[in-house]
Amino acid sequence: MLWTPVLCLCLCVQSLAVPVPAHRATEHRKLLLVSFDGFRWDYDRDVDTPHLDAMAKDGVKATYVTPAFLTITSPTHFTILTGKYIENHGVIHNMWFNTSTWEKKSYYKSQFVNEWWDSGSLPIWITAQRQGLKAGSLHFPGTASTYQGESAFVREVEPENYNYSNETAWQENIDKVMESWFRGQDLDFVSMYFGEPDATGHRYGPDSPERRAMVQQVDRTVGYLRSSAERNGLSESLNIIITADHGMSTVYRNGLVEEIVLSKIPGFSFGDLSFHIVDFGPAGLLLPKEGRLDKVYSALKGAHPHLHVYKKEELPVHLHYSQNERILPIILWADPGYVINGYFPVQFHKGEHGYDNQALDMKPFFRAVGPDFRKNLLVEPFETVNIYPLMCHMLKITPEPNDGQLELIQHMLTSSIQPENEGSSDNDILTSVFTGLGAVAGFLVVVFVVLISRGIYKHRRNKSSSTDEGKIDKCQSETKQTSF
Numbered sequence: 377m378l379w380t381p382v383l384c385l386c387l388c389v390q391s392l393a394v395p396v397p398a399h400r401a402t403e404h405r406k407l408l409l410v411s412f413d414g415f416r417w418d419y420d421r422d423v424d425t426p427h428l429d430a431m432a433k434d435g436v437k438a439t440y441v442t443p444a445f446l447t448i449t450s451p452t453h454f455t456i457l458t459g460k461y462i463e464n465h466g467v468i469h470n471m472w473f474n475t476s477t478w479e480k481k482s483y484y485k486s487q488f489v490n491e492w493w494d495s496g497s498l499p500i501w502i503t504a505q506r507q508g509l510k511a512g513s514l515h516f517p518g519t520a521s522t523y524q525g526e527s528a529f530v531r532e533v534e535p536e537n538y539n540y541s542n543e544t545a546w547q548e549n550i551d552k553v554m555e556s557w558f559r560g561q562d563l564d565f566v567s568m569y570f571g572e573p574d575a576t577g578h579r580y581g582p583d584s585p586e587r588r589a590m591v592q593q594v595d596r597t598v599g600y601l602r603s604s605a606e607r608n609g610l611s612e613s614l615n616i617i618i619t620a621d622h623g624m625s626t627v628y629r630n631g632l633v634e635e636i637v638l639s640k641i642p643g644f645s646f647g648d649l650s651f652h653i654v655d656f657g658p659a660g661l662l663l664p665k666e667g668r669l670d671k672v673y674s675a676l677k678g679a680h681p682h683l684h685v686y687k688k689e690e691l692p693v694h695l696h697y698s699q700n701e702r703i704l705p706i707i708l709w710a711d712p713g714y715v716i717n718g719y720f721p722v723q724f725h726k727g728e729h730g731y732d733n734q735a736l737d738m739k740p741f742f743r744a745v746g747p748d749f750r751k752n753l754l755v756e757p758f759e760t761v762n763i764y765p766l767m768c769h770m771l772k773i774t775p776e777p778n779d780g781q782l783e784l785i786q787h788m789l790t791s792s793i794q795p796e797n798e799g800s801s802d803n804d805i806l807t808s809v810f811t812g813l814g815a816v817a818g819f820l821v822v823v824f825v826v827l828i829s830r831g832i833y834k835h836r837r838n839k840s841s842s843t844d845e846g847k848i849d850k851c852q853s854e855t856k857q858t859s860f
């Protein structure tokens with residue numbers, strides 16, 4: 377008999393609960409950012425990719441994303457980490473170089489040149505940590521450097537000549553990040569990098585069976601990653617973004633086309649340059665000797681139908697690749713299919729990137745899944761500068777100044793984490809008012825129910841008539857009148 381009022385009370389209080397956003401302004405979920413180097417947006421079209429398909433169904437897929445120009449690895453990854461165009465973050469090339477000593481460092485060696493990376497822009501790891509979060513990074517370009525003396529709390533830099541395609545090593549790294557970093561050390565944000573399918577795309581070309589096989593390896597790894605998150609109990613607390621730095625385009629060779637060889641161009645001489653970066657895919661940077669800029673420029677401009685030649689300050693604005701003193705005075709790039717050779721052809725890749733970021737072949741893929749992302753949503757293409765403000769928003773940290781716009785892509789988030797429902801918006805105030813009213817009403821109902829129940833209890837002691845169901849029904853009908 378004594379059960380009745382208690383049960384009734386529970387039901388009333390429960391049905392009175394005012395819907396509160398799943399996720400309050402000060403809380404955030406964990407976030408994993410994954411890059412599969414050179415994963416072109418359409419690589420899933422000619423291969424079976426069950427895990428990527430399942431991820432799209434459970435989350436968000438963009439038709440493609442637009443990387444920053446120059447579409448090469450270190451610069452475009454640093455754009456993802458900072459939300460800045462390359463001219464604004466300063467990592468303008470994979471190679472650190474010094475135009476007076478002619479010294480150049482490889483992609484790998486340049487990872488360790490601190491001043492190349494740390495030139496005023498802070499990657500998201502540092503911003504997150506300064507606001508009380510813990511960040512980690514595994515193999516992501518930029519991880520080896522420190523920024524204003526700080527680095528990611530946990531970081532792992534790959535050894536030189538690392539084998540980027542070992543699937544067993546990929547799985548071990550995934551388990552390490554899930555078990556040890558997210559679960560064990562309770563990190564809030566981790567960035568993770570895989571060097572494929574870029575290497576295979578360069579070596580065999582984007583249309584090769586080898587590239588298709590590597591996309592299947594990536595697909596299996598995406599499946600492995602999601603099941604590892606689940607095994608570690610992270611499904612409800614972890615959001616995952618998977619994207620890439622650029623795409624890949626087939627290079628034409630073997631007499632199929634007239635190759636671009638600068639030394640063969642009439643009126644052009646390497647003797648007029650004091651420094652250059654060519655023989656590095658489709659893009660090149662030239663520093664003419666004092667007084668020879670116009671000579672070099674007019675010799676090259678229009679010399680080959682698939683070679684684009686620009687003075688730095690005249691570069692098309694959409695490329696955002698001129699407002700930085702590290703960028704050399706003349707910028708060259710070729711149309712897809714071509715590379716820029718210096719003295720004679722020395723590049724034998726079957727696939728290349730570094731082209732105009734408007735070329736469809738340069739567009740990477742973008743996928744996202746997790747409790748804060750909508751499900752089964754295909755979104756329009758967007759620029760990768762926008763990923764940074766999205767990540768900051770999801771982690772509830774204040775971003776550094778950047779070139780992205782959260783408004784352009786926030787619709788991929790569930791409404792509970794969209795900015796309209798946060799901070800001191802009217803909506804939030806309304807929610808507080810309703811919560812307050814709900815609490816008062818709840819209290820009144822409880823008092824009412826207790827009084828009534830005691831009445832019924834006393835009454836029953838005398839008459840012992842009505843059933844338990846009857847009382848519950850009554851209780852619920854009271855609830856309906858007082859809830860809103």
Ligand SMILES: *[C@@H]1O[C@H](CO)[C@@H](O)[C@H](O)[C@H]1NC(C)=O
Pocket residue numbers: 473474475476477
């Ligand atoms: C390039 O090297 C010269 C000579 O060692 C040095 O004075 C200069 O500061 C260096 N420039 C850069 C950008 O490292």
Ligand SMILES: *[C@@H]1O[C@H](CO)[C@@H](O)[C@H](O)[C@H]1NC(C)=O
Pocket residue numbers: 539540541542543544
């Ligand atoms: C890298 O590892 C894979 C197997 O995981 C192997 O097939 C491949 O030959 C290795 N590559 C090099 C260059 O050692």
Ligand SMILES: *[C@@H]1O[C@H](CO)[C@@H](O)[C@H](O)[C@H]1NC(C)=O
Pocket residue numbers: 539542543544545548
């Ligand atoms: C691949 O990685 C696993 C795990 O780290 C290692 O045991 C194996 O020797 C590697 N295989 C190759 C071919 O490098």
Ligand SMILES: [Zn+2]
Pocket residue numbers: 413414448449450574621622
């Ligand atoms: Zn790359």
